[in-house]
Amino acid sequence: MVNLVSDARIQSVRQFNRFYTQVLGVLAEGLMDTPYSLTESRVLFELSQRDNTEVTALRRDLGLDAGYLSRLLARFESDGLVSRGKSASDARRQVAGLTESGRTTMKMLNERSDTQVRELLAPLGEEDQRKLVAAMDTIRQRLGRSRQDNTIVLRPPGPGDLGWVVERNGALYAQEYQWGSAYEALVARIIADYAENHDPAQEAGWIAEINGERVGSVFCTRKDNTTAKLRLLLVEPSARGMGVGGRLVDECLRFATSIGYRTIELWTVNVLTAARRIYQQRGFTMVASEHHDAFAPGQRAETWRKDLYDQ
Known part of the structure; x- marks a missing residue:
């Protein structure tokens, strides 16, 4: 599905690209104490992460022009930083790797890069540093999502997760369904x-993560001796x-069944169609429905139930 993107976004x-290009320019000036540009340093860094690599794979991973990369490697070789040869598995392919001198140079470049970034962050307070790095992580994760594992x-x-649940419920449902403070208060x-009161032997909660990022939650609580919620x-x-x-x-159902609950119930609102499909697919049935204007006008509150004894 292709999402619409507004002109303002x-x-x-x-605007961010223009700003960060200026930041990169500042960092590039710091590399003038060495004979290597940012791109050249990036090639050396990638080579430092591998023993010997095929040049075609290096070009693909870095997105560089073949002729340009070849000229860079030739320069590095003449400087004694890189050795090149034929692939052991295919003599038609060329491999490249860092020499000991190359690794020493890369160590120096890493130390200088660390110093540059430290100087960039140092004027910021602890909280601003944390927010900045978190924002950078978010950009990287969002734009690189298709290349990530996406394991749930x-x-x-x-610590902090329960507050996140309140905040995300309040913000998300206000954005998508215009639910106000009444829902967030609930x-x-x-x-x-x-x-404050849950019994770990009979109640549990789960946070879902993908690539270390919180993306969902659910709780299983006790209604009475035979019914979970x-x-x-x-x-x-x-x-x-x-x-x-x-x-x-599914995890909530497994937990409730393992505890010995005979039935599980949930309360929802009719506009939450995606959640209702999940409940229907797992054998829940709606047992009650009533008019509900507390969050937004014209909605209905629903109670759904599922028997667990046949699980």
């Missing part, structure tokens, strides 16, 4: 009760269509 990205990892909530009460299923828009919601619900 396009201009924001272009479920784990128990840790989520906050549920989470506060879970944090599935609560606060959330999936970030960036992770939808990847099976995160189904994995979270």
Whole structure:
């Protein structure tokens, strides 16, 4: 599916590109103490991560022109930094690797790069440094998502996760369904009760992660001795269509069954169609529906239930 991109967002990205190009220019000036440009340093860095690599693979990974890369490698070879030869598996292919002198040079470049970045960050306070690095991680993860593993990892909530659940529920449903503070207050009460009173032997929560980033959550709480409640299923828009919601619900069902609950219930709203499909696919049935204007007008609250004794 192709998402629409507004002109304002396009201009924001272009503005950021212009700004960061200036930052890179500042870093490049720092490399003038060496005879190597940023691109040349990048080639040396990539070679330092491999013993010997085929030149065609290096060119592909770096996105460089074949003739340009060949000239760089020839210069490095004449400087004693790189050795080149034929591939042992295919004599038609050329391989390249760093010499000991090349590794010494790369060590010096790494140390100078670390110093440049340290000087770039040093004027910022601890909190600003953390936010800046987190924003950079977000850019890298979002734009590189297609090249990442995308394995879904479920784990128990840790420090800060419960606050994240409240914040993301409030922000996401306000954005997508115009739900106001009444919903966020409800989520906050549920989470506060879970944090203060839950019994680990009978209740649990899960945070879903992809590539180390939180993308979803769900909780299984106790209604009574025989009935569990599935609560606060959330999936970030960036992770939808990847099976995160189904994995979270399945884990909740497995836990409730293992504890010995006979039935599991959930409360939802009719506009949450994607979540309702997940519930239907896993055998939940709607047992009650009523008019519900607390979050937004014209909506209906629904109670769904599933028997667990045949699991």
